[in-house]
Amino acid sequence: MLRIAKPMNYIPVTPSIQQRAQMRAPQCIPLVMEPESKFYSNSILVLDFQSLYPSIVIAYNYCYSTCLGNMENLGKCEDFKFGCTSLCVPPDLLHQLRHDITISPNGIAFVKASVRKGVLPRMLEEILNTRIMVKQSMKDYKHDKGLTRMLDARQLGLKLIANVTFGYTAANFSGRMPCVEVGDSIVHKARETLERAIKLVNSTKKWGARVVYGDTDSMFVLLKGATKEQSFKIGQEIAEAVTATNPKPVKLKFEKVYLPCVLQTKKRYVGYMYETLDQKDPVFDAKGIETVRRDACPAVGKILERSIKLLFETRDISQIKQYVQRQCMKLLEGKASMQDLIFAKEYRGSFAYRPGACVPALELTRKMVAYDRRSEPRVGERVPYVIVYGTPGVPLIQLVRRPIDVLQDHNLRLNATYYITKQIMPPLNRIFSLIGVDVFSWYDELPRIQKVCSTARNELDSRKGTISQYFTTLHCPVCDELTQHGICCKCRSQPQHVAVILNQEIRELEYRQDQLVKLCKNCTGCRDQQIQCVSLNCPVLFKLSRVSRELSKAPYLRQLLDQF
Known part of the structure; x- marks a missing residue:
C-alpha cells in the first residue's frame, strides 16, 4: 500500500494508541442468517x-x-x-x-x-x-x-x-x-449486496427457489423437486442474474450442489457434494461438525460420519440404529481400539491457566513434571489422554490418564459409559433430532452387563488392586450364556467340547501375540529382545496391548479346564 501511495504524494496516518482508543466502535456486522435446521432430501445450491x-x-x-x-x-x-x-x-x-x-x-x-x-x-x-x-x-x-x-x-x-x-x-x-x-x-455494502441477491432469488418465480441460509458472502438455495441436471442449470442462471445486477468485479459464483444435506446451525452443515454435472459419485463434505473438528476423539468423527452416510444413502433409521448400537457394544465389551478413543488437547503453558483450572493437559503435565521436570510439553503441543473408570463420585479430572499408562496397567479400563453418553451420543443427537429420532433411547435399550474377567486370585493377594479386579465374568467363556458358575450347565455336559474351545482360544491369543511381537521387533530393528514402544500413532501397539489383556485371563481359563 505504501509503495502505491508514495508516487501519489500520500502520507499514511500514524495514529497513537490513545487515538485508536478514542475512535468509535464499528456498528455494522455481516449478515449471518439462522438456517432452517432440518434434513433436506432436495437439492441445495451453494452460491x-x-x-x-x-x-x-x-x-x-x-x-x-x-x-x-x-x-x-x-x-x-x-x-x-x-x-x-x-x-x-x-x-x-x-x-x-x-x-x-x-x-x-x-x-x-x-x-x-x-x-x-x-x-x-x-x-x-x-x-x-x-x-x-x-x-x-x-x-x-x-x-x-x-x-x-x-x-x-x-x-x-x-x-x-x-x-x-x-x-x-x-x-x-x-x-x-x-x-x-x-x-x-x-461491511454494510457487502451485507446489502447479499440481501439484494437473496431478495432476487426469492422473488423470481420461474426458478422456484428459496434461500434457507446465508452467511457473509454465500447463500444456500433450496430447489424442491429439481433433479441434479436442473439444479446445475438453475444455479448457473442465478449466478449470472445476480452478477448482472452488481458492478464489476462483484461476481456471484455457483460452487456446488448438496444432495441430500443437513443444515444444523450457523456454520454447521453436512451433505453429499456435487461440483460438476458429470460427477457421478458424491463427495462427503462437512463444515463445523465433529467429523472435521479436532476437539473430540477420532471415534466420534468416524461413528458420526458413517451414521450420516447411512442416512444419506439408505434413509433407513433401523440400519443406523443397529450400527450405533454395535459400536456402543464394542466399547462396553472393551473391544474398541484405544487409538480411536484418545483426546489430544493443546497445552498453553503452566502460567497460562487460571488458578484451580480443571484442564486435562495441565493435570497430566503436573503429574509428568512431578516425576521428571524435563517431560513438560512445549507450549502449543498437543497432550494425548484418555478417560478411565473410577470409583463413583470421583471428579472427572481425576479419571484422566496418559494412553501409555493404560497400555502398561491392565487394571485400568477405558470409561465406555463416559465416551458413549458424553462424546458419541450428543453429536449424533444434534443431527438426528432434526428428523425426530431420539438417539439416547438406542443406548438405553442396550444390556448393561459388562464382561470383566479377573486375574488369578493368588496374584491379587500379594498386592492391592482396583475393584474391577474382583469381578468375575457372568458369561460362559464357551457359549457366552449367562451363568454364575464359570462354565454353564449345558457346556459342562460336553467336557471334550469345552476343552477344545478353550485350548483353541488360548492358542489363538498366543499366536496373535507372537506375530505382533515379531512386527514390533522388525520395526525397532532389535531381533533379540523387544524394545518398549511408545509411539501412539502405531496401531500395532494397541493391538498388542489388547491381546495381552485378553491373555491375562488365560490362567482363569486354564483353571476352568483343570476342573474337568
Whole structure:
C-alpha cells in the first residue's frame, strides 16, 4: 500500500494508541442468517461471492483517500471526527463534487473513481490480477507437480492478502491504520449486496427457489423437486442474474450442489457434494461438525460420519440404529481400539491457566513434571489422554490418564459409559433430532452387563488392586450364556467340547501375540529382545496391548479346564 501511495504524494496516518482508543466502535456486522435446521432430501445450491470484500472496495472506490466522511458532517465549515483523526471538507468543494459522490448504506460519502481512484482499489486490483496470472500459470505447468504446489501457495497467499485488507481498515484495537468509516462501509455494502441477491432469488418465480441460509458472502438455495441436471442449470442462471445486477468485479459464483444435506446451525452443515454435472459419485463434505473438528476423539468423527452416510444413502433409521448400537457394544465389551478413543488437547503453558483450572493437559503435565521436570510439553503441543473408570463420585479430572499408562496397567479400563453418553451420543443427537429420532433411547435399550474377567486370585493377594479386579465374568467363556458358575450347565455336559474351545482360544491369543511381537521387533530393528514402544500413532501397539489383556485371563481359563 505504501509503495502505491508514495508516487501519489500520500502520507499514511500514524495514529497513537490513545487515538485508536478514542475512535468509535464499528456498528455494522455481516449478515449471518439462522438456517432452517432440518434434513433436506432436495437439492441445495451453494452460491458464493468471489472475493466479496475486495470486490466491494474496487467496485465502489472505497478508500482512505476517497472518503469524505459521514453525510451528517458534510457542508459544515469545521473539522469533524474521521477515523482516528479529523477531517474538514469545504462547502464549495462539496458543491463541485455533488454529481460524483456515492453514498454507502451507512451514510458515508466517497468520491467516484472518475474524480480520484483510491489507493486500496489500485492495490487490490494488482493483487487480484496477479492471482489470476498465477492461476493461469498453474494450468500451463500442471505437469510439473513441484512448480504447481509453489504456484498454488502463491495464489493462496495473494488471496489472503486481498481478503485481510478489510481487516486492516477495521482493526481498531491492534490495527496499524484503522478507519471505522471505511471498514463499516465495506461491511454494510457487502451485507446489502447479499440481501439484494437473496431478495432476487426469492422473488423470481420461474426458478422456484428459496434461500434457507446465508452467511457473509454465500447463500444456500433450496430447489424442491429439481433433479441434479436442473439444479446445475438453475444455479448457473442465478449466478449470472445476480452478477448482472452488481458492478464489476462483484461476481456471484455457483460452487456446488448438496444432495441430500443437513443444515444444523450457523456454520454447521453436512451433505453429499456435487461440483460438476458429470460427477457421478458424491463427495462427503462437512463444515463445523465433529467429523472435521479436532476437539473430540477420532471415534466420534468416524461413528458420526458413517451414521450420516447411512442416512444419506439408505434413509433407513433401523440400519443406523443397529450400527450405533454395535459400536456402543464394542466399547462396553472393551473391544474398541484405544487409538480411536484418545483426546489430544493443546497445552498453553503452566502460567497460562487460571488458578484451580480443571484442564486435562495441565493435570497430566503436573503429574509428568512431578516425576521428571524435563517431560513438560512445549507450549502449543498437543497432550494425548484418555478417560478411565473410577470409583463413583470421583471428579472427572481425576479419571484422566496418559494412553501409555493404560497400555502398561491392565487394571485400568477405558470409561465406555463416559465416551458413549458424553462424546458419541450428543453429536449424533444434534443431527438426528432434526428428523425426530431420539438417539439416547438406542443406548438405553442396550444390556448393561459388562464382561470383566479377573486375574488369578493368588496374584491379587500379594498386592492391592482396583475393584474391577474382583469381578468375575457372568458369561460362559464357551457359549457366552449367562451363568454364575464359570462354565454353564449345558457346556459342562460336553467336557471334550469345552476343552477344545478353550485350548483353541488360548492358542489363538498366543499366536496373535507372537506375530505382533515379531512386527514390533522388525520395526525397532532389535531381533533379540523387544524394545518398549511408545509411539501412539502405531496401531500395532494397541493391538498388542489388547491381546495381552485378553491373555491375562488365560490362567482363569486354564483353571476352568483343570476342573474337568
